[in-house]
Amino acid sequence: MTLVISAVIDVDKVIPAVINFQKLLRLHRRRPLDQPSGRCSTFPSCLCEVLHSRPDLLLRSPVSVMKVALVAVLAAVAIQPWPPSLVAATANLFRRVEVSKTRLARSQNIELGQLPSGLSGSVRCAAACTVDPRCQMWCQGASSEECLVSDMVVTSAYVEADLADATACYTRRLKDFVVGASIEGSPVHPNSPLRVKENLIDGIFNRDNNDNCYRTDNNLNRPWFVLDFGTAVTFRFVKLFAQANGSLNMVKTIADLEVRVGMAAVPTPGDFSSYQLFGSFTGPAVEFGQVIVLESPAPVTSRFLSVQKMQDAERLQLCHVEVY
Known part of the structure; x- marks a missing residue:
């Protein structure tokens, strides 16, 4: 428009x-x-x-x-x-x-x-x-x-x-550290094949198109994704963007999130208990286009950053991530 x-x-x-x-x-x-x-x-x-x-x-x-x-x-x-x-x-x-x-x-x-x-x-x-x-x-x-x-x-x-x-x-x-990072995460919902995790690391988000988002499958235990920056980087802010339109129920999937940081890949995918807690968001998100901002009181140096919803039998959709 x-x-x-x-x-x-x-x-x-x-x-x-x-x-x-x-x-x-x-x-x-x-x-x-x-x-x-x-x-x-x-x-x-x-x-x-x-x-x-x-x-x-x-x-x-x-x-x-x-x-x-x-x-x-x-x-x-x-x-x-x-x-x-x-x-x-x-x-x-x-x-x-x-x-x-x-x-x-x-x-x-x-x-x-x-x-x-x-x-x-x-x-x-x-x-x-x-x-x-x-x-x-x-x-x-x-x-x-x-x-x-x-x-x-x-x-x-x-x-x-x-x-x-x-x-x-x-x-x-x-300029943030997400572009150029690699990403692993929970499986994508089969009805949303375009909403892949790679959408979070491309550095661009068209608010009019929810296919630019990442949507996990339903009924997952603690859906997650983890970024690997390739080398240790120093940052203070993590921003998570909700979709700008569509179903408000999908916006509300952004809840009970933990963001953690670590220097080495975890041996068990989805288990980030060994990482240091960077921040958390209880939520849920309630507005289209809402941006969740997590700020560390002091700069943090890390190679890996995980985002995980700490609920079972759940799903998660995020549309853009920034780390700087």
């Missing part, structure tokens, strides 16, 4: 639009944008601060209000002076990655046409993606005046197989 939002705005309408956006923020008990914190000295940086800390302000609003707010933000971003430090910081939020145009066309995109020309093309696109809580990645549109932003999750370590069809995009996701 593609949603087209025109960002070609009469400058005379910018201030009322921004005022409407300020009212939206006040409804959610946020300070007005003209009362910045000590870390927020310019209007564009205030917008970035507010929307980074509370992206739900747009997501929880009616679509019509969300469009008005987003257009107001884009207009304000374009006409306000941006200090060089903020321009650099915005551009540095994203990392370049090659993505197939065919694959990109299948994602849920929000096409921002003919953005105001107050900033360079790359910074305009980065700013548009920064203020849209749905955006995970942006690509240059058909012209330098257009940006294509997408909710597709693509890590910066992703390697596009179809380079002939590839285009340069810029992702929010950090």
Whole structure:
């Protein structure tokens, strides 16, 4: 599905639009944008601060209000002076990655046409993606005046197989250790032959397609998978992504999880009791697109990482994993 939002705005309408956006923020008990914190000295940086800390302000609003707010933000971003430090910081939020145009066309995109020309093309696109809580990645549109932003999750370590069809995009996701790892796990459900464990290590997740996920068979005792990074790596975060649509019952299979780490392969598949506990998630997950974030208080060094549901006669479906 593609949603087209025109960002070609009469400058005379910018201030009322921004005022409407300020009212939206006040409804959610946020300070007005003209009362910045000590870390927020310019209007564009205030917008970035507010929307980074509370992206739900747009997501929880009616679509019509969300469009008005987003257009107001884009207009304000374009006409306000941006200090060089903020321009650099915005551009540095994203990392370049090659993505197939065919694959990109299948994602849920929000096409921002003919953005105001107050900033360079790359910074305009980065700013548009920064203020849209749905955006995970942006690509240059058909012209330098257009940006294509997408909710597709693509890590910066992703390697596009179809380079002939590839285009340069810029992702929010950090480079992690999952891409390039090997994986073993519980058997796949026979009715979902495309939902294989290898989907978790390819570095890309199209939220519109649940066949990009990994689904184990039913009635398994403690379904699991384990990643082998090939060598010891150091990390603090493990992120587990639920499917973005479909059956909520499959989202709820993400429950009673243990994540463990170790330096050697276990002798008995599925028995990770010798590994150190990294973190756990009682759950269950309850929302489409939910991201479970496990964080270690200090960096952990390990070669293997296991994820296991600690229940019998169960199943598990996950759609994307990041470790960094």
